[in-house]
Amino acid sequence: MDALFRRLNYYADLNEDDRTALDGLKYRVEVYESGEEIITRGDDPGDAFIVSSGWAARYIALEDGRSQILNFMLPGDVYDLQVFVSSGADHSVLALNQVKVLEIKRREILSVFDKKGRAGAAFWWCALQEEAILREQIVRNGRRSARERVAHLLLELHRRALISGEGAGDSFHMPVSQAMLADALGLSFVHINRVLRELEKAGALSRKKGWITLERREHLVELCDFRDDYLHLDANPRRLGFNF
Amino acid sequence: MDALFRRLNYYADLNEDDRTALDGLKYRVEVYESGEEIITRGDDPGDAFIVSSGWAARYIALEDGRSQILNFMLPGDVYDLQVFVSSGADHSVLALNQVKVLEIKRREILSVFDKKGRAGAAFWWCALQEEAILREQIVRNGRRSARERVAHLLLELHRRALISGEGAGDSFHMPVSQAMLADALGLSFVHINRVLRELEKAGALSRKKGWITLERREHLVELCDFRDDYLHLDANPRRLGFNF
DNA sequence: CGGTCATTTGACACGGCTCAAGAAACGTGG
DNA sequence: CCACGTTTCTTGAGCCGTGTCAAATGACCG
Incomplete structure (x- = not known):
C-alpha cells in the first residue's frame, strides 16, 4: 500500500481523510515470480491491480510469435482504472522480476472515487498519465x-x-x-x-x-x-x- | 448530438431516461475547416469535445518537423473524457475536413456520469475503446x-x-x-x-x-x-x- | 488559367534485420 | 564451492525494407 500512497501523494498532496480512505481499502496481496503472467489476454479480472513492488510489462503477442510491449509497470502503477465497465483484457501483463500486486475489488476503488477527496483526483491523474x-x-x-x-x-x-x-x-x-x-x-x-x-x-x-x-x-x-x-x-x- | 447518441446507443442500448439525460446536455457547436487545429498542445480546454461530423487527427509534432498521428477521430468520438482532472493537452487535434464539434462543459458530462444510467456506462465504454x-x-x-x-x-x-x-x-x-x-x-x-x-x-x-x-x-x-x-x-x- | 498541393515513379542509399557463432552471466543441484 | 545447462549478451557479415531525393503528373480551386 506504500507504493500506492507514495504515488498518489506525489500527485495530490493527500490529507488525513484521504489517507484514512486509502487505508480502509480492502485488498489481497499476490506475488508473481519473474516470467509469470499477472493478467492473461481474455481474462476479465474483476479487480483493479496495483503494483506494490517489482516491474511488469503490458504486452500484446501476435499469432506468429512477434510481440510488442505497450509499456512497463512500476511500483505504484495501477492496472484497469476503467473500473466502471467490465470487459475482457485485450492484452497481457508479465512479471519481469518478482512482483507484489495488490488486488482490489472494483467497488472498493469506487468508494474512494465517490468520496471526491484528493485521493479520487489522484487516481484520475494516474489514468491520465498512463x-x-x-x-x-x-x-x-x-x-x-x-x-x-x-x-x-x-x-x-x-x-x-x-x-x-x-x-x-x-x-x-x-x-x-x-x-x-x-x-x-x-x-x-x-x-x-x-x-x-x-x-x-x-x-x-x-x-x-x-x-x-x-x-x-x-x-x-x-x-x-x-x-x-x-x-x-x-x-x-x-x-x-x-x-x- | 446524433453522432453521440448513435455511438453510445451502439454500446449500451439506451433507454428513455438516458435519452432524456443526453438531450438535456448543454453544448456549443463549433465548426472547424480542414487544416484548422481544434486543440493545440498546451491548451487546457476545460470542455469535453465530441466530434459530430467530419474526421480529425490527434497528433504530436516533434521539434524538428517530424510528426506522429496518434489516432483518428470519427463522428461520435470524444476528446478528453478525463474530465475529472484538468491538465494541459499533451497533444494537438487537427481537422482533416470540415469538422463539427460539440463542446460540453465538464460538469455537464459529470451530470450524466452521476446518473449512473446506461449513458454513463456507455461513456466509459468509449474511453475503454479509445x-x-x-x-x-x-x-x-x-x-x-x-x-x-x-x-x-x-x-x-x-x-x-x-x-x-x-x-x-x-x-x-x-x-x-x-x-x-x-x-x-x-x-x-x-x-x-x-x-x-x-x-x-x-x-x-x-x-x-x-x-x-x-x-x-x-x-x-x-x-x-x-x-x-x-x-x-x-x-x-x-x-x-x-x-x- | 495559373498556383498550390497531393500523387506517382525511379534511382539510389542506409538503418536496421537476419543468420550465425562465441562469450559471458545466471541458476541449480551436487 | 564447482560443474553444467540455459539464457542473455556480443559481434560480424551480408541483405533487404524503407527512406531520401528528385522530377513528372494529376487534382483541385479561386
Missing part, C-alpha cells in the same frame, strides 16, 4: 531512430523509477532484458545491443547487473530531445527534489 | 511490416466508419492524405504510396476521390491477421448488421 505514456510510446516508436528510442525510453524509465522510490540519482535498477527492450521499442534485440554498446562506449551510460547509470544524462536528453511534460508530473512539482 | 485503439496502434507500428500496417489501419478505419454511420458496405470516405497516413503509420509518404498502389494492383482495394473500397476485404484481413476484438464492439453485438 494514457499519456501510451501516446508517447507511439511517437517514440513511430518517428524516432533506434538511438533516440533507446535514449528516450531509458530517460522515461529512470524518471519513473525515481518517482516510484527506486533508484538513486542517475542510477536505477532495470530488470529488463535486451530482448524485452527490443519488444518495447519495435527493434531487434541485436540492434538494441548495438545501440546500448555504442551509448556505453560514448560514455553516455553504463550498465552493471541490471543497473543502469546515466553517466551523461544531459547528453541523452539532447540526443532525443527528451521533454518530460508527457509524464504530467506538474500536478505537484514540489514533490520532486530536483529540477530537470 | 485506449484500446491506442494500444493497437503501438502494436501495429511496432511489430508489423508496411503492408500489414496499411491493411490493418484501413480495416480499422472502415469498421469505425461503418459504426459512425458513414460509408456503406465495403466502401467509406477517408479524408486522409497519404502524407497523413504516413504520419499515422510511422512511414514515409512515398512508401505509403507504393504500398497502396501495390494493394490496388493486386485488386485488394480501390480508391476514388477520397473513397476507399475494400474490394477483397478477406484478403486484407488475412494479410495482416486483423482481429477486431480490440475495438471492443461486443458490448452490444446485435447492433451490427453483419458478421465479420
Whole structure:
C-alpha cells in the first residue's frame, strides 16, 4: 500500500481523510515470480491491480510469435482504472522480476472515487498519465531512430523509477532484458545491443547487473530531445527534489 | 448530438431516461475547416469535445518537423473524457475536413456520469475503446511490416466508419492524405504510396476521390491477421448488421 | 488559367534485420 | 564451492525494407 500512497501523494498532496480512505481499502496481496503472467489476454479480472513492488510489462503477442510491449509497470502503477465497465483484457501483463500486486475489488476503488477527496483526483491523474505514456510510446516508436528510442525510453524509465522510490540519482535498477527492450521499442534485440554498446562506449551510460547509470544524462536528453511534460508530473512539482 | 447518441446507443442500448439525460446536455457547436487545429498542445480546454461530423487527427509534432498521428477521430468520438482532472493537452487535434464539434462543459458530462444510467456506462465504454485503439496502434507500428500496417489501419478505419454511420458496405470516405497516413503509420509518404498502389494492383482495394473500397476485404484481413476484438464492439453485438 | 498541393515513379542509399557463432552471466543441484 | 545447462549478451557479415531525393503528373480551386 506504500507504493500506492507514495504515488498518489506525489500527485495530490493527500490529507488525513484521504489517507484514512486509502487505508480502509480492502485488498489481497499476490506475488508473481519473474516470467509469470499477472493478467492473461481474455481474462476479465474483476479487480483493479496495483503494483506494490517489482516491474511488469503490458504486452500484446501476435499469432506468429512477434510481440510488442505497450509499456512497463512500476511500483505504484495501477492496472484497469476503467473500473466502471467490465470487459475482457485485450492484452497481457508479465512479471519481469518478482512482483507484489495488490488486488482490489472494483467497488472498493469506487468508494474512494465517490468520496471526491484528493485521493479520487489522484487516481484520475494516474489514468491520465498512463494514457499519456501510451501516446508517447507511439511517437517514440513511430518517428524516432533506434538511438533516440533507446535514449528516450531509458530517460522515461529512470524518471519513473525515481518517482516510484527506486533508484538513486542517475542510477536505477532495470530488470529488463535486451530482448524485452527490443519488444518495447519495435527493434531487434541485436540492434538494441548495438545501440546500448555504442551509448556505453560514448560514455553516455553504463550498465552493471541490471543497473543502469546515466553517466551523461544531459547528453541523452539532447540526443532525443527528451521533454518530460508527457509524464504530467506538474500536478505537484514540489514533490520532486530536483529540477530537470 | 446524433453522432453521440448513435455511438453510445451502439454500446449500451439506451433507454428513455438516458435519452432524456443526453438531450438535456448543454453544448456549443463549433465548426472547424480542414487544416484548422481544434486543440493545440498546451491548451487546457476545460470542455469535453465530441466530434459530430467530419474526421480529425490527434497528433504530436516533434521539434524538428517530424510528426506522429496518434489516432483518428470519427463522428461520435470524444476528446478528453478525463474530465475529472484538468491538465494541459499533451497533444494537438487537427481537422482533416470540415469538422463539427460539440463542446460540453465538464460538469455537464459529470451530470450524466452521476446518473449512473446506461449513458454513463456507455461513456466509459468509449474511453475503454479509445485506449484500446491506442494500444493497437503501438502494436501495429511496432511489430508489423508496411503492408500489414496499411491493411490493418484501413480495416480499422472502415469498421469505425461503418459504426459512425458513414460509408456503406465495403466502401467509406477517408479524408486522409497519404502524407497523413504516413504520419499515422510511422512511414514515409512515398512508401505509403507504393504500398497502396501495390494493394490496388493486386485488386485488394480501390480508391476514388477520397473513397476507399475494400474490394477483397478477406484478403486484407488475412494479410495482416486483423482481429477486431480490440475495438471492443461486443458490448452490444446485435447492433451490427453483419458478421465479420 | 495559373498556383498550390497531393500523387506517382525511379534511382539510389542506409538503418536496421537476419543468420550465425562465441562469450559471458545466471541458476541449480551436487 | 564447482560443474553444467540455459539464457542473455556480443559481434560480424551480408541483405533487404524503407527512406531520401528528385522530377513528372494529376487534382483541385479561386
